[in-house]
Amino acid sequence: MRWLLAIIAVLVVLVGAVALVGMTLPQNHTASRSVHVNAPPDSLWQIITSVEQYPLWRKEVDSVQRVEGAQLAWREVSGRDRVSYEAEAMEKPSHFVSRITDKGLPFGGSWDYRIERDGTGSKVTITENGEVYNPIFRFVSRYVMGHTATLDKYLAALAAKTGER
Numbered sequence: 001m002r003w004l005l006a007i008i009a010v011l012v013v014l015v016g017a018v019a020l021v022g023m024t025l026p027q028n029h030t031a032s033r034s035v036h037v038n039a040p041p042d043s044l045w046q047i048i049t050s051v052e053q054y055p056l057w058r059k060e061v062d063s064v065q066r067v068e069g070a071q072l073a074w075r076e077v078s079g080r081d082r083v084s085y086e087a088e089a090m091e092k093p094s095h096f097v098s099r100i101t102d103k104g105l106p107f108g109g110s111w112d113y114r115i116e117r118d119g120t121g122s123k124v125t126i127t128e129n130g131e132v133y134n135p136i137f138r139f140v141s142r143y144v145m146g147h148t149a150t151l152d153k154y155l156a157a158l159a160a161k162t163g164e165r
Contacts, residue, residue, distance in 0.1 A: 015136070021136030022144075028109075029132070030143035034125040037154040037162040041115045044122045047091035047161060048113060051076075051085075057161040060153065073101070106134040107141070111151075124158065126151055 037044060047053070051074045054061045060078050067073035072087035088110065089097040099110040109130035116123050128151055132138040141147060 013136060014149070018139045019135050022139035025135070025138045025142055027131055027138070029130050029142075029147050031130065031151060032125060033126040033148055033151040033155055034123055035119055035157050035159050035164070036121055036123050037164050038121045039162040041093040041122050044115050044124060044158075044162070045096070047148055047158065048115075048124075049090070050090060056158045058154070081136045086139075107132045121143055121162070121164075124155070126155065 051064050054064050057132045063077045065075045077157050081082050084101045085098045086101045088099050094115050096113040097110055100108045112127040114125045132141045
């Protein structure tokens with residue numbers, strides 16, 4: 001019985017320490033990643049803005065549902081997670097900004113895509129302007145997953161979609 005209490009006490013202290021460290025971290029962060037892809041800017045633009053096609057090349061996305069009323073708005077379903085997005089800027093073929101529109105999530109923010117011709121293909125740079133509201137999630141985002149984990153996964157899938165290694 002004492003071992004069980006000791007384990008519970010250690011877990012409580014650990015969670016408390018994670019929450020305390022998380023509270024000292026800033027709520028907002030900026031992270032940026034780039035990749036070269038084997039597609040010209042117009043083709044890359046088509047891939048990025050055809051959100052209904054995401055489940056075909058992004059294995060973590062189960063489905064996408066378009067939302068009526070905006071120039072481009074959609075809801076991504078990934079397992080139990082459902083996140084709604086809306087395009088804030090669409091300057092074909094070089095600049096696209098998407099923002100999370102759900103208010104009840106422990107995170108939010110936007111992705112700013114910049115596409116430029118690069119030799120025979122394109123260079124795409126995505127800058128995440130993220131917000132993590134929950135201090136425990138803030139700790140996990142910063143020290144466990146890293147702020148670039150989702151960017152890296154997206155860009156790897158995008159590169160694979162265009163035939164890049």
